[in-house]
Amino acid sequence: MNTPNLPSSFNQALHIKLNTVFKVYGQIIGVHALKKVKLNLTVLPTRRAYEAQIKQRGANPSNTAGMYFHASNSAFINYDNEHAAMRTAIHEAVHAINKAVLGYTPRWLNEGLAEYFELTKNHMQTGIVEPNSSWVKNSKITKSVFTFNSLITLDKSWSKSDTSKLYASSWAAIYFLMDSHSGKVLLKNIILAEQELPRNKLSKKQLSTLLNEQYPDIDSQYSKWLKTSFKTHNF
Incomplete structure (x- = not known):
């Protein structure tokens, strides 16, 4: 989890929330059905930095606050404010969980x-x-x-x-x-x-x-x- 120029508290809070999400998956399908999930998640502190990363990967950042790339299992989040960035980060991370646990x-x-x-x-x-x-x-x-x-x-x-x-x-x-x-x-x-x-x-x-x-x-x-x-x- 990469959160450059952002307070460590954001990173810690996101870790806790994602662990909770994974816990709920375990309750739904059973812990035995879970699989290890790896995710490269980057929260970028400015819109300019976010758009540069998205364009670099051949995608269009318009009207987006976050994007998950299935092939590379990586997600990029635009930090506008803590609440919005946290929601978007969880959303994109769930896509990584789905890829690892469910497949397509x-x-x-x-x-x-x-x-x-x-x-x-x-x-x-x-x-x-x-x-x-x-x-x-x-x-x-x-x-x-x-x-x-x-x-x-x-x-x-x-x-x-x-x-x-x-x-x-x-x-x-x-x-x-x-x-x-x-x-x-x-x-x-x-x-x-x-x-x-x-x-x-x-x-x-x-x-x-x-x-x-x-x-x-x-x-x-x-x-x-x-x-x-x-x-x-x-x-």
């Missing part, structure tokens, strides 16, 4: 988990994940989202310019699963199925089969859940 995954699962863990906190021995403030206000979702069965078919839509609804939908799908025992069981089985195919993503048919077998009325339950007040998750 559908975009909704990869981004949904990254969005889910952005607001991870700690209190004593308890890990706390709050609803993502990008999509929730006053405990209610602020954006329309795709149904669960629709979301899992939209992997190719992420290449389009407006991905806001896809990010919101992916976050909401993961938060929904993490909000109940049956949802956690389904998420665990999806993750373990992905783990068995580290070089390939689960197909739409494979995902649909898992949903129909384990949660046949998922869209109906999901629709009802979206109308409720979202609560913080404790681990």
